[in-house]
Amino acid sequence: MKIIIADDSKVMRNIIENAIKPLGLATIHASNGQEVLDCLEKQGNEVGLILLDWNMPVMSGIEVLETIKKNNLYTHIPVLIVSTESEDDKMTRAFKAGAKGYISKPFTPERLLNLIRGRISL
């Protein structure tokens, strides 16, 4: 099982990767929303979790979420939003679109791990 980490910041992708190391799962990095969709097309059957930033170039995280939840092939893959955008309306939109969880940046590694462990069966 693999985890897609989607964030336009390489530093943030590394921070997330370090935080989730205790899960012992392989990661795939994506720097924009389109790369997430490309990655799902190629190896969607191996993906067990997607961590999505909201603000990304090319295609935003929420657009990716809304797209993949309309595709029967991927609806089972849990998605967590990891974003600087943390207002109620954004969170409501994400949960309505099918997000399993939402964590605002900055976060401690423990908070992210707890969110993943609390919401997802890996």
Add this chain to the structure above:
Amino acid sequence: MTEKIAAIDCGQDTVNTLKGMMGEEIQLAIESFEGIQNLQNYRMIIIEGNGNQRDILQRIRKLRYACYFRAVPIILINRQAYTDSVEPYITSGASEVLSFNEPVGAIQQILKGYLIPNRKPLDEEMEYLNSFIKNTSNVLNTTTSLEAVFKEVYFTNDFRIFGDISGIIGLSGEAEGILGITFYWPLAKTIIAKMMGVDEDHINADLIHDGVAEIINMISGSTKKDFVGKPYHFEISLPSVIVGSGHQIGHAENTPIAVMIFEVNYQYFALQVCLKSKINRKGSITGIKK
């Protein structure tokens, strides 16, 4: 009240002339450039332009660095009129380039003008600035475990900031403007290495650019949430990064810039906020024609 001014590498003639011009209002501390480490506590720095241009430019850059983002004017003064362009001195960090060939009254007026202190924020301005201060410290502490201690804030209309790298983000919506964070290279490197949990040797320029953009992104995002339902609520754009000593950041016209200085382990960085609410106190939006 006397103002403490550092006269750096100034000859005795220059010191005497300055004392004659400024009288009892100033206390001139005669310093050598080599001994300078921290200039934060001076109200003004005057350096005499002896030597070749390259050396002077280098000295101005070091003096600017030693001001740690405080609004300390650096005056380059020379006994002779300048024959070359003064632009390189200004872009290196000098606030003004003067020559004793100019009329005494004009020099006096210029120097006294630079002694006018920068405006401090009003209580109502601190209401929104406090949110930026809190979130800046929180972002640094959460992502690096480093403590960013807020030191001071002042308003300026000078658009130039003398750091090595800035992350900026445009703010729009009910309030609009720009938020920027500026570091010198060594502190930026330390912070990004801590964020990534790696040794500083593994940090290159690309990672610093990326990390500084992410820092300003997190500060603006968390502050934005604090402003929900308030006149200063804004939307954020994708961040950009500017690199280069003495770079200039454009801000909205007629909106003063609040510069907040933070200390991290005896190194400093600055947060700039230029934010104007479009909502007046009665709750209606200003500046929009029906």
